[in-house]
Amino acid sequence: MNLDDEEKDILAGKAGPVPQQALRHQIKVGEFFGAEDLVPVTQAHLMADTESLGEAGVRWLEGLAATTAGQRRVRISTITDPRGTDFAKADLLGQTSAMLDLERRAIVAFEALGVAMTNTCINYQTIQAPTRNEHVAFGDTGVVIYSNSVCGARSNFEGGPSALAAGLTGRTPRYGFHLAEKRRATLRIQVAFTPTSLNDWGALGGVIGRIAGNYWSVPVIEGIEGAPKSDQLKHFGASMASFGSIALFHLVGLTPEAGQLSDVAATDLPSQRVTKADIEQLQRSYHSDEGVDVVVFSAPQLSLYELSDLAGLCDGRRFTVPMLAVTSPQVKPDADRMGYTARIEAAGGNVLSGMCFYQSYAREISEARGWKRLATNSAKLVNILGGYGYRPMLASMEACVDAAVSGRLARP
């Protein structure tokens, strides 16, 4: 890779061993993908829950954090994805003291590196949305696909080690979606049905993600009526990224790079039609039981508007099975102030913050609490949790709240 003088100095260790190690990692990844150079980035977003890190990852971070002060701090705004717990609710989740201790050690290490513990996967709603053509190094696939597609920013999926490396060097390898030519559509999707509910938007994203199939595919989507809301595109993108590892989509006439189809697509692009029946089929395929052990709203974290809707559905209800709603530390104080938290909790629900359900030792939670049959309105969550031993089921927010009351989920 071509390096400028500052990068050569970093690689030579003149900025200390931490940036040097970070740049070595970036060069290894960049050369794997044929990057010619590095591109300056303005923000990094770092996924590093302790279930993923494990003891080995936390020790690795502590090793960086033990470096001489002045040689270990991030150079650009570097923020975190959800943590592995909400310390105030750890008992509810059946999490052990060992899990919490590991979490505390990771936080100390991150803070020593200058990372801001925002603990959110909806930073584009709560911290600062990137702007068009802004090069960033974002982790959490839902954050990347929203930032690339809806904001027009430029990011690859940056896993924790690479996002941290970008924070430490202020750069990332220039390949993939940092390049204009990789952002052109590779397949055309014609949608015959515009969803309204979040679960339908998520299911549509899942269907398209499965069709698109891999990271390098860029679907351009036609047929969406009206202007979708941020929460709808949040679920749509997060699910597409989860089902298909997709990092960028275009909505013709809606997203910034696709004012018209020809802006992003060749005329002979293969086309596929997606119908309401496809969306319903995906949701039915997860409905494996009528009984429900737990109801979870998470993945992505809920916005203030979602919590407002949820609070409205909880009024006058009494839950017989546990119900968890997970939001960001930025939204939670407002939800408290507006009374949404109190209304959800009055029905027997729980509002958690700073974590996400699948990033919080989901397998151990299932074993500790006996939760298997899980109802959610998040298509992303149902796609993930099967491997953790759950039988996840996808339904509307309304149907999930009804299930929290009755313990039974109506067939979609």
Added chain:
Amino acid sequence: MSNRIFRARHAMGSTVRGPALVADDGFSARYDLDRINGVFSRPSHKLAGQSYVGKILVLDTAKGGVATAWMLHEMKSRGIVPLALVFNSVNPILAQGAALGDVSMLAGFDEDITAAIPNGAEVEVNPQMGVITVVG
């Protein structure tokens, strides 16, 4: 035999040799694995129930989220890890995870590598040469 050597466009890591575990399916450490016991745990995965420990995984593409970037490192620290990853295509996360975890990787072939490598075959992955060879 030339048809037993397959060249990759992307390569990383050091030479390893072992049994191939092959499927026309995707891969995510978080979504698909019971990382404690070293087996594929996602019920719908074509390798569900099978151990990946010490195997050279030959699969289609990377799926899912960003966690694999940390998880390969954590799996390697416990020795419950595939010997190498050989994919038709990978996403950045898998490459970043292989870089941190020092797991050998090949990606990008002219043929469908999951159809070319027999399941259970003894194979050698040589990232310096960018090839996987069926040796037995």
